[in-house]
Each structure stands twice: as structure tokens, then as C-alpha cells.
Amino acid sequence: VVLVDNGIPDWKGQTALVSTNNLNGGKIAGEYLKTVLKSGDKIGILQGVPGVPALDDRVTGMMEGLGDVKVDV
Numbered sequence: 001v002v003l004v005d006n007g008i009p010d011w012k013g014q015t016a017l018v019s020t021n022n023l024n025g026g027k028i029a030g031e032y033l034k035t036v037l038k039s040g041d042k043i044g045i046l047q048g049v050p051g052v053p054a055l056d057d058r059v060t061g062m063m064e065g066l067g068d069v070k071v072d073v
Contacts, residue, residue, distance in 0.1 A: 005054075022057035029058070030065020042072045 002016045037043070045062075047055045 022054045023061040023064075026058035026061025026063075027065040028061075030062035030067075032065075033062070034066050034069050037066070037069055037071055039068075039070045040072065041069075045073060 001014050002018060003014050004018050006019070007014065007017050033043075045059055047059065049055075
């Protein structure tokens, strides 16, 4: 059984898991945004259901990637 995107905690039946690193993906996006935004710019973040770990990781990574560019979310 190959799982895609999410593992099943404590389940030993999987052969493989294919997934992305959402934190790193968000960081890459933030590093790009850092080249086109400046501190004080306003941005909006559109995402699905709040509290979904993959989405939260993407936003966290993006904010990390922005570094010292402090945007108004």
C-alpha cells in the first residue's frame, strides 16, 4: 500500500509514503515574495480549513522565507 500525502499514525501496513515538505515549499514561496515585497506591504493569505497541518506549515514556511520583510497580513 502506497500512501499519498498523509501517513496513518501507528499503522504498519504501508509500503511507502509519497509526500511533500510543506514547510520547505512555503519557505521557497516566501523567499520569492521577499524579492517582490517590501516591509509594510499588505498581503492576504487564502487557504482551506484552518488548523490543517499541511496548510499551517506552508504559511509558517512562507513567513520564515520572508525573513526581515515584515508584511501586514
